[in-house]
Amino acid sequence: MDFDTLAQQIVSGVMTGSIYGLLALAMVMIFQSTSMFNFGQGEMATFTTFLAWGLMLHVPYGLGFALAVVIAFFIGAGLERGLIRLVEDNPMALIIVGLGIFLIFNSLGGSIWGPEPHSFPQPFAGAPIKFIGLTIGKHNLYLFVVAMVLTSVLYFFFRFTKLGLAMRVTAANRTAAELMGIPTGLMLMLGWGIAAALGAVAGMLVAPIVVLTPAMMFFVLLFSFAAAVLGGLDSAPGAILGGFIVAITQNLVGVYIDDWVNFLHLPFDIEDPNQYRDIVAIGLIVAVLAIRPRGLLGRPLVQRV
Amino acid sequence: MSTAVRSDVVLRLSGVRAAYGFIQALHGVSLEVREGTVVALLGANGAGKTTTLRVVSGLLSPTAGAVEFRGRNTSGMSPSRLVGQGIVHAPEGRQIFGDVTVEENLRIGAYSRPWRADIKGSMEQVFGFFPVLKERRKQQAASLSGGEQQMLAIGRALMAEPRILLLDEPSLGLAPLIVQEIYRIIHSLNREKGVTILLVEQNASVALDVAHYAYVLETGRIALSGTPDELRGREDVRRSYLGY
Numbered sequence: 001m002d003f004d005t006l007a008q009q010i011v012s013g014v015m016t017g018s019i020y021g022l023l024a025l026a027m028v029m030i031f032q033s034t035s036m037f038n039f040g041q042g043e044m045a046t047f048t049t050f051l052a053w054g055l056m057l058h059v060p061y062g063l064g065f066a067l068a069v070v071i072a073f074f075i076g077a078g079l080e081r082g083l084i085r086l087v088e089d090n091p092m093a094l095i096i097v098g099l100g101i102f103l104i105f106n107s108l109g110g111s112i113w114g115p116e117p118h119s120f121p122q123p124f125a126g127a128p129i130k131f132i133g134l135t136i137g138k139h140n141l142y143l144f145v146v147a148m149v150l151t152s153v154l155y156f157f158f159r160f161t162k163l164g165l166a167m168r169v170t171a172a173n174r175t176a177a178e179l180m181g182i183p184t185g186l187m188l189m190l191g192w193g194i195a196a197a198l199g200a201v202a203g204m205l206v207a208p209i210v211v212l213t214p215a216m217m218f219f220v221l222l223f224s225f226a227a228a229v230l231g232g233l234d235s236a237p238g239a240i241l242g243g244f245i246v247a248i249t250q251n252l253v254g255v256y257i258d259d260w261v262n263f264l265h266l267p268f269d270i271e272d273p274n275q276y277r278d279i280v281a282i283g284l285i286v287a288v289l290a291i292r293p294r295g296l297l298g299r300p301l302v303q304r305v
Numbered sequence: 306m307s308t309a310v311r312s313d314v315v316l317r318l319s320g321v322r323a324a325y326g327f328i329q330a331l332h333g334v335s336l337e338v339r340e341g342t343v344v345a346l347l348g349a350n351g352a353g354k355t356t357t358l359r360v361v362s363g364l365l366s367p368t369a370g371a372v373e374f375r376g377r378n379t380s381g382m383s384p385s386r387l388v389g390q391g392i393v394h395a396p397e398g399r400q401i402f403g404d405v406t407v408e409e410n411l412r413i414g415a416y417s418r419p420w421r422a423d424i425k426g427s428m429e430q431v432f433g434f435f436p437v438l439k440e441r442r443k444q445q446a447a448s449l450s451g452g453e454q455q456m457l458a459i460g461r462a463l464m465a466e467p468r469i470l471l472l473d474e475p476s477l478g479l480a481p482l483i484v485q486e487i488y489r490i491i492h493s494l495n496r497e498k499g500v501t502i503l504l505v506e507q508n509a510s511v512a513l514d515v516a517h518y519a520y521v522l523e524t525g526r527i528a529l530s531g532t533p534d535e536l537r538g539r540e541d542v543r544r545s546y547l548g549y
Contacts, residue, residue: 178385182416
């Protein structure tokens with residue numbers, strides 16, 4: 001095991017992980033405020049990524065990116081207003097609505113843009129950067145920077161602004177928030193809008209890597225969901241941390257599983273390490289949750305009343 | 306009652322009925338709260354005390370009757386609008402925001418106030434009444450003791466600069482000494498700061514000590530009302546609510 005390979009896998013894991021983190025953050029926001037898993041989060045992201053792709057045929061990357069984020073925000077806010085609000089008191093209905101959002105955006109995307117893959121523009125192409133023995137693709141660096149800037153902006157927004165605080169307390173205790181004079185319906189709408197916008201960013205950043213297809217977010221969503229659960233469903237920092245851990249684990253398993261199997265003298269050969277990376281990654285998460293059900297940074301399940 | 310006195314009334318409920326689904330909780334409640342007074346709403350569990358407060362603060366719409374606040378009919382208005390008008394409700398069970406700090410709880414209490422309002426000044430005032438909150442201002446609210454959480458709930462409500470403060474069961478689940486402490490502060494809030502208070506309380510004897518006037522609710526109706534002395538003078542009240 002040489003150090004350079006290890007460092008390389010960790011660094012590229014951090015970069016992929018930042019995408020998982022963004023989408024996991026979106027899911028945590030929805031889970032906190034609405035107590036549901038929005039399984040459609042990834043498909044909404046794919047849908048807006050397609051819109052961005054269409055826009056970018058006519059306008060520069062930056063403008064297309066910004067427009068797609070704005071559109072995503074309104075789609076998210078509109079869903080809360082038009083759909084979620086009707087069923088928000090019924091947990092069963094919320095599960096179905098989550099699946100419904102998945103199906104609607106999945107088939108809508110499929111029927112408009114078809115199943116064939118498209119290449120999504122990347123603003124920084126060209127030869128990867130070499131840096132103290134590491135090779136870093138320019139796009140990977142770019143997506144990492146965007147993800148981290150976005151996360152920091154959100155952190156400051158939720159931590160230090162009046163509106164951010166109002167959104168947090170609305171998610172925590174809606175009736176009490178209402179009694180503070182907070183228009184809680186508007187706060188939930190904003191939350192859905194921001195989550196959808198986060199998803200759109202994740203989609204547009206990941207599209208050049210996985211190529212743009214209606215199904216491109218399926219695995220991204222799966223691992224983001226794993227990241228959110230691993231970090232703790234009520235913890236935003238947990239979502240980001242979970243994203244890093246999931247992606248790094250995947251990378252390490254992909255590279256080293258062969259060595260590990262040989263080292264342990266297991267009675268089988270690894271033909272394609274990549275087939276195992278996801279299994280082992282998810283397996284590890286299950287193991288962590290068995291020991292610590294609330295996730296790494298989640299609050300204890302028992303609360304003082 | 307002369308018109309001059311009548312104009313003093315900040316809050317008037319007339320014939321208010323309210324229900325949770327098909328279950329009728331209030332069967333025509335009428336009461337008045339005058340400016341600068343503490344009015345206590347007493348009664349057993351399930352008598353409709355909390356429901357009455359929920360109607361006043363807009364969490365529940367009355368099915369009949371009227372709620373009048375400073376001469377305007379407010380029935381059916383949303384809580385967030387009513388807070389802006391000065392009806393501030395510190396709900397039962399405190400309902401503080403546990404995972405943010407004490408200071409953030411107080412700041413969010415002032416949410417309805419204008420952008421440039423003197424939030425710092427109000428916070429200092431609250432700290433004047435509840436010095437322990439100042440010591441704990443950077444702590445997560447969930448880490449406070451029950452009594453401190455009740456203080457925070459009242460302090461948070463004060464941050465909205467209430468014209469009428471609705472307090473629901475501030476003694477709930479607290480040790481007798483802490484209850485005394487809380488009521489000493491409620492007393493000074495009214496007598497020193499002039500805050501008008503509508504107080505719901507199961508612990509009738511502490512409530513009567515601080516109130517100017519009291520109503521007794523029984524199964525969704527006002528059964529009787531009077532000054533604390535009048536109520537203490539009645540044997541049925543003593544037996545049912547005061548325990549002597």
